[in-house]
Amino acid sequence: DAKTTQPPSMDCAEGRAANLPCNHSTISGNEYVYWYRQIHSQGPQYIIHGLKNNETNEMASLIITEDRKSSTLILPHATLRDTAVYYCIVIHPRGNTGKLIFGQGTTLQVKP
Amino acid sequence: SQTIHQWPATLVQPVGSPLSLECTVEGTSNPNLYWYRQAAGRGLQLLFYSIGIDQISSEVPQNLSASRPQDRQFILSSKKLLLSDSGFYLCAWSARGGISSYNSPLHFGNGTRLTVT
Numbered sequence: 001d002a003k004t005t006q007p008p009s010m011d012c013a014e015g016r017a018a019n020l021p022c023n024h025s026t027i028s029g030n031e032y033v034y035w036y037r038q039i040h041s042q043g044p045q046y047i048i049h050g051l052k053n054n055e056t057n058e059m060a061s062l063i064i065t066e067d068r069k070s071s072t073l074i075l076p077h078a079t080l081r082d083t084a085v086y087y088c089i090v091i092h093p094r095g096n097t098g099k100l101i102f103g104q105g106t107t108l109q110v111k112p
Numbered sequence: 113s114q115t116i117h118q119w120p121a122t123l124v125q126p127v128g129s130p131l132s133l134e135c136t137v138e139g140t141s142n143p144n145l146y147w148y149r150q151a152a153g154r155g156l157q158l159l160f161y162s163i164g165i166d167q168i169s170s171e172v173p174q175n176l177s178a179s180r181p182q183d184r185q186f187i188l189s190s191k192k193l194l195l196s197d198s199g200f201y202l203c204a205w206s207a208r209g210g211i212s213s214y215n216s217p218l219h220f221g222n223g224t225r226l227t228v229t
Binding site: 044045087101102104105 | 118
């Protein structure tokens, strides 16, 4: 599975957009990009995923570059409750395991 | 809708004591099931995953074992706990279905915080 690189921490003002980058330069053609987040003392929460097209749901938008070597998670109007560790993960459909390898993620601090 | 239950939420156990953490999933059939551990200040580490009853793969050699006696039940066990077993244990599930399962995210429980003293 492709390795991902994320900044260890970021700050964002409440109400502003939070843009969280992720590099995955070794991604292969059929690997998906997934984003999760973990609020303190809770289990990780699925946010969004994509293959090559940009995606949007009620939580966030995912922008994947044309060469697929990087992506950006966008929280359009960050709130204090969005303070969490955000994980970018790339997975390959190998077998039927679906296992994910989580790195250190980005700690997003939303400030009032 | 699907739900995942994990208990207990917190646990304090002495070194050398046994461990049993249980996880159950409702609202889905034939899920993939996973146990992860998160040590303080570190990322998530996959411990075990299972694609079916009694079909379990271990990712990391350690003091722990896992069992899946029923389709939607996943149990993490230890015969004798070590101090290094302390951590945040998370159970998760994902839908099965071959390659299409990779378009299905993992859904996590709320975790068990284990402290071995």
